[in-house]
Amino acid sequence: MDILGLLIPVSLGMGLAGLVAFWWMLRKGQFDDPDGDAHRILRDDYDDKPKE
Amino acid sequence: MTATFEHVRPSACPACNAAPAAEHLAELPRDATLMLSLPGIHCAGCISGVEKALAAVPGVREARVNLTLRRAAVQAGPEVTAEALAEVLERAGYEAHELDPGVLATTEADRQGRDLLMRLAVAFFAMMNVMLLSVAVWSGAEGVTRDMMHWISAAIAIPAVIFAARPFYVSAWGALRAWRINMDVPITTAMLLALGTSLYETALSGHHAYFDAAVMLCFFLLGGRYLDHRTRSAARSAARELAALEVPRATLLTEAGERVVVAAELAPGDVVMVRPGGRIPVDGVVRGGQSELDRSLMTGESLPAFAGPGTEVSAGEVNLTGPLTVEVRAAGRDTALHRIADLVAVAEAGRANYSVRADTAAKMYGPGIHVLAAAAAVGWWMHTQDMRLAFNIAAAVLIITCPCALALAVPAVTTAASGRLFRRGLLIKNGTALERLAEVDTVVFDKTGTLTTGTPEPVALEAQPEAEMRVALALAEASSHPLAVALARGLRARGLRPARVEEIAEVPGFGIEGRWRDQPVRLGRAAWVGAEAPDVTATFLRIGTGAPRALTFTDTLREGAAETVAALVAAGKRVILISGDSQGAVDRFAARIGIAEVVAEALPEDKVARVAALAADGAKVLMVGDGLNDTAALAAAHVSISPASALDAARTASDMVLMGRSLAPISEACVTATVAAKRIRENFGIAAAYNILAVPLAVAGLCSPLIAALAMSTSSITVSLNALRLK
Numbered sequence: 001m002d003i004l005g006l007l008i009p010v011s012l013g014m015g016l017a018g019l020v021a022f023w024w025m026l027r028k029g030q031f032d033d034p035d036g037d038a039h040r041i042l043r044d045d046y047d048d049k050p051k052e
Numbered sequence: 053m054t055a056t057f058e059h060v061r062p063s064a065c066p067a068c069n070a071a072p073a074a075e076h077l078a079e080l081p082r083d084a085t086l087m088l089s090l091p092g093i094h095c096a097g098c099i100s101g102v103e104k105a106l107a108a109v110p111g112v113r114e115a116r117v118n119l120t121l122r123r124a125a126v127q128a129g130p131e132v133t134a135e136a137l138a139e140v141l142e143r144a145g146y147e148a149h150e151l152d153p154g155v156l157a158t159t160e161a162d163r164q165g166r167d168l169l170m171r172l173a174v175a176f177f178a179m180m181n182v183m184l185l186s187v188a189v190w191s192g193a194e195g196v197t198r199d200m201m202h203w204i205s206a207a208i209a210i211p212a213v214i215f216a217a218r219p220f221y222v223s224a225w226g227a228l229r230a231w232r233i234n235m236d237v238p239i240t241t242a243m244l245l246a247l248g249t250s251l252y253e254t255a256l257s258g259h260h261a262y263f264d265a266a267v268m269l270c271f272f273l274l275g276g277r278y279l280d281h282r283t284r285s286a287a288r289s290a291a292r293e294l295a296a297l298e299v300p301r302a303t304l305l306t307e308a309g310e311r312v313v314v315a316a317e318l319a320p321g322d323v324v325m326v327r328p329g330g331r332i333p334v335d336g337v338v339r340g341g342q343s344e345l346d347r348s349l350m351t352g353e354s355l356p357a358f359a360g361p362g363t364e365v366s367a368g369e370v371n372l373t374g375p376l377t378v379e380v381r382a383a384g385r386d387t388a389l390h391r392i393a394d395l396v397a398v399a400e401a402g403r404a405n406y407s408v409r410a411d412t413a414a415k416m417y418g419p420g421i422h423v424l425a426a427a428a429a430v431g432w433w434m435h436t437q438d439m440r441l442a443f444n445i446a447a448a449v450l451i452i453t454c455p456c457a458l459a460l461a462v463p464a465v466t467t468a469a470s471g472r473l474f475r476r477g478l479l480i481k482n483g484t485a486l487e488r489l490a491e492v493d494t495v496v497f498d499k500t501g502t503l504t505t506g507t508p509e510p511v512a513l514e515a516q517p518e519a520e521m522r523v524a525l526a527l528a529e530a531s532s533h534p535l536a537v538a539l540a541r542g543l544r545a546r547g548l549r550p551a552r553v554e555e556i557a558e559v560p561g562f563g564i565e566g567r568w569r570d571q572p573v574r575l576g577r578a579a580w581v582g583a584e585a586p587d588v589t590a591t592f593l594r595i596g597t598g599a600p601r602a603l604t605f606t607d608t609l610r611e612g613a614a615e616t617v618a619a620l621v622a623a624g625k626r627v628i629l630i631s632g633d634s635q636g637a638v639d640r641f642a643a644r645i646g647i648a649e650v651v652a653e654a655l656p657e658d659k660v661a662r663v664a665a666l667a668a669d670g671a672k673v674l675m676v677g678d679g680l681n682d683t684a685a686l687a688a689a690h691v692s693i694s695p696a697s698a699l700d701a702a703r704t705a706s707d708m709v710l711m712g713r714s715l716a717p718i719s720e721a722c723v724t725a726t727v728a729a730k731r732i733r734e735n736f737g738i739a740a741a742y743n744i745l746a747v748p749l750a751v752a753g754l755c756s757p758l759i760a761a762l763a764m765s766t767s768s769i770t771v772s773l774n775a776l777r778l779k
Contacts, residue, residue: 004197008204012181019177026166026173036119039096 086126086134087151088141091477091696091711093122098146105144106137122711123151147712149696165285168278171216175271178212179264183761186264190758195257202254202261209263210247217243217270219277235455238421242450243269249447252440260444265451265760272768276459279467284483302326302333305377315367318383326371326378328532328560335382338363342561343374344533356534358561358577373533374560417455425449428751445753451760452750453743457767461735464775469728472778477712478693478721485707488691489721490729491672495620496663496685498677499631499641502695503617503715504607508535508589510542511604518548520601524593526550527564527575530557535591535605536564536575563591571596588637607641610695612716617645619719626671630654630662632681659685676718678702693718724778731778735771742767 025031093102099117102124106115111132117124126137134150141148182205189201217240224236243266250261302315303325310325315333318324323339326332332345344356347369356372359365365378429446433439470480480486497503513521525548528540553573556566563576574594578585581592583600589607592600620627628649631638638652651662659677663685666673675682675689678698683705686692692706695715703709710717746763749755 004200008185011184012208015177015181019173022173023170026170031169033118033120036099036117039099039119042096043100 086128086132086137088124088126088134088138089149089151089711090117090122090124090141090146091149092147093117093119094475101144102141102146105140105146109137109140112137124148162285165278165281168219168274168281171218172271172274172278174212175216175267175274178208178216179267179271182209182264182267186757186761189261198259199254199257202250202263205261205263206251206254209267210251213243213247213266213270216267216274220270220273233419233422235417235459238450239269239273239454241422242266242447242454245443245447246451249443253444260757262447262451262757262760265757265764268761268764269451269454269456272456272764273454273459275768275772276456276463279460279463283463283466283470302383315383318380320380320382322380322383324378324380326376328371328373328375330371332365332367332369332371332376332378333383334378334380335366336364336378336380338365339377339379341374341376342559343376344372344561346370346372346534360561373531373558417458421450421453424453424747424751432753441753445750448750448753448755448760449747452746452755452763454764455739456764457735457739457742457771460768460771460775461739462732464772465728465731465735465778468775468778469724473708473717473721473724476717476720477710477714478717479709479711480707481709482707485691486725486728487732488672488707489674489725492625492674492691492722492725494626494628494666494671495674495676496628496630496666496689497617497647498659498675498679498682499629499633499638500607501678501697502676502682503610503613503629503645504641505610505713507608508538508605509608510539511606513542513546513603516601516603519551520593520595521546522548522551523553523568523573523595524575524603526553526568527556527566527573527593530566531564535589538605539591539603568595588640607637609645610713610715612714614645616715616719617647620722621646623719623722625722628662628666630659630685632656632679654681656681656684660688663688674722675706676715677706693721727778731775735774738770738774739767 030037090098090102093099099119102117103115106112106124106126109128109132111129112126113129114127115124116126126132126134128137138148138150185201185205185208189198193201220236220243221240223234224240227234227237246262246266246269250263250266253259253261301312302318304311304313304318305323305325318334324334324336328343338359338361340361342358342360345359345363345365346356359371359376365376425446428449429442432445433442436442466483466486469486473480516524521543525540525543528536528543529550531537551568553566553568556564558564559576559580562580563574565572565574565576567573573596574581575591578590578592578600581594581600583592583594583602586602586604589605590602591605592602594600617627626649627647628651629638629642629645629647630651631641632654633652635652638650642648642650651658654662659682663673663675667688667690672691673689675686675692676694677683677686677692678694679702682694683702686694686702686705691708693708693710694702694706695710696703696712698706698709708721742763746755746759749759
């Protein structure tokens with residue numbers, strides 16, 4: 001059962017990482033245009049420079 | 053930007069450096085963000101097409117399409133106007149409307165939505181972890197291991213609930229302070245009691261802890277709350293988007309010359325210029341110029357009316373042929389248009405009392421739960437004299453009865469339904485509109501601008517002699533009057549080429565004249581060419597001194613109009629056409645589209661009276677209209693729809709707005725609304741069934757945390773899945 005002492009913190013840490021990632025995405029506006037982003041990847045014209 | 057600073061000489065005082073630079077900055081043209089509404093876009097090709105078309109316009113720095121909101125944000129220099137961009141897109145084949153970016157700024161509601169989403173995420177994280185830890189307890193962990201699992205669960209659940217459940221306890225506290233009980237009071241009590249007894253049990257190393265149930269409760273309820281918020285903010289932003297669609301501007305004539313101003317800033321006595329094709333921004337009197345006015349939005353008449361000095365005009369009419377100078381009598385909020393919009397607001401307030409089934413259910417539910425939980429606790433205490441057990445039972449009853457599924461039942465369905473209708477091009481402005489639409493059994497249509505596009509179409513051109521028609525074509529091409537444009541298009545489509553007509557001149561308000569083979573030729577109004585005015589839309593051609601030849605027009609059907617009427621009739625609804633147009637025109641039109649019941653030459657009051665009479669007979673009326681003459685009827689009807697091309701007063705009065713040109717979403721919306729109402733009833737049934745099954749268990753003290761978790765999650769998930777079937 002000692003392994004629990006390791007596994008529980010690890011699983012909690014992974015969960016927290018997900019939560020922080022979600023918070024970051026929310027802050028960066030990744031959910032502002034979900035439909036558009038889903039379609040944009042299928043466009044055939046290539047952006048040759050990154051958006052600043 | 054750096055280039056502008058280079059020539060500034062260095063000086064000891066930074067302010068001296070900054071001042072000229074700032075001056076220079078003020079002179080620099082500043083970029084403006086323009087917003088366009090794009091109701092028709094739906095795919096990756098559309099995104100590229102729109103962005104490319106916009107980027108090709110000189111002055112545009114960046115264009116970005118938001119497919120979710122069907123909008124484009126354009127960064128452009130001051131020389132670019134949203135109107136011009138909309139035109140560019142129309143030419144490229146995308147329907148586009150100008151939006152007022154000021155009205156659409158990020159608001160409180162967006163922030164609230166983001167806040168709610170974050171709480172939802174925290175609740176989800178806590179729920180998943182506590183659930184994982186609970187699995188060990190459910191599968192039989194004993195002694196120290198169980199206590200450890202409980203303590204870790206407590207360490208996650210308590211802070212998570214304190215953060216995530218904030219909307220509930222804030223609202224519950226507000227209600228309690230006002231001596232009321234709302235839905236959030238039992239929710240908060242359930243969560244507090246669950247956490248409290250669980251913590252106590254854990255401290256005494258007891259068997260049952262409800263940490264998982266508390267966070268799960270929090271998660272599902274927040275889910276319902278978030279969906280509800282999204283539907284309502286979509287309705288709110290729809291209303292904002294509609295307000296932004298109308299950007300009334302006027303060309304003010306001053307001694308210094310012309311200046312474009314916002315129509316609301318005009319004062320009585322100002323003189324404004326209205327160019328052909330422009331909408332009249334104010335109420336006033338014509339001072340100079342001659343033209344014809346399209347009054348169809350105001351009166352429903354499809355025939356243009358003459359306007360000359362002294363003619364009274366009102367905001368919303370469209371100037372057709374010649375430039376007019378108009379002296380302002382009333383502008384902005386004082387125009388007849390706005391006064392009617394205010395009347396509509398009053399009429400709408402009555403309809404806001406329509407109570408939604410869910411609310412009535414919730415009002416009875418709240419006190420009921422408390423009584424049940426208290427009764428169970430008292431009963432068990434009297435029976436066993438065990439306070440700890442009694443509290444455990446009360447917590448279990450509150451958790452089980454907590455309206456998770458009930459909180460999801462309505463928002464999940466309305467979200468699914470309004471999302472579906474939005475993709476079809478129908479904006480829902482009012483939260484209860486779907487529920488009301490489901491009850492509709494009578495549909496009342498307006499004619500001009502609603503079933504028709506308002507643009508005329510020439511009839512029987514093949515029967516006219518070719519030589520004369522070539523003259524007509526030459527004359528018609530010189531004008532931008534809608535009849536002339538339609539005639540020119542019709543004749544070109546027949547393959548004709550214009551005859552050589554010289555000295556072509558447009559006489560605003562009357563028609564076009566010229567010389568052909570040394571004879572004067574005229575194309576225009578009946579009285580001007582010397583003909584009898586018929587009861588149909590017509591223009592007349594006279595060559596030399598010959599008899600005038602009538603060219604008649606019919607209304608163009610709006611896209612999807614015939615199909616919509618047919619579908620509604622097939623669905624067993626009573627369809628009525630009410631128009632302000634002349635009897636002949638309305639009868640012919642009704643026969644063409646297949647509507648049996650017709651009311652013609654109806655004044656705005658007649659329309660309201662008719663709708664009110666239908667309602668008094670017990671009919672649930674859906675009114676579809678676009679003009680000022682329809683607004684009162686739109687507000688009086690049980691539920692109403694107007695097209696995006698409608699006046700803003702009409703759009704304000706209606707519950708739903710068609711974003712595209714087609715009417716087809718209307719019949720679809722009726723079907724979706726009926727299905728949605730059915731799903732809501734089913735959801736209530738499901739939620740009630742779970743409660744009826746689980747409550748006796750909880751009261752009998754047989755409800756372990758595992759059963760509570762199962763009942764709560766399965767009922768919430770079934771309800772959500774049932775709602776998703778709508779897609």
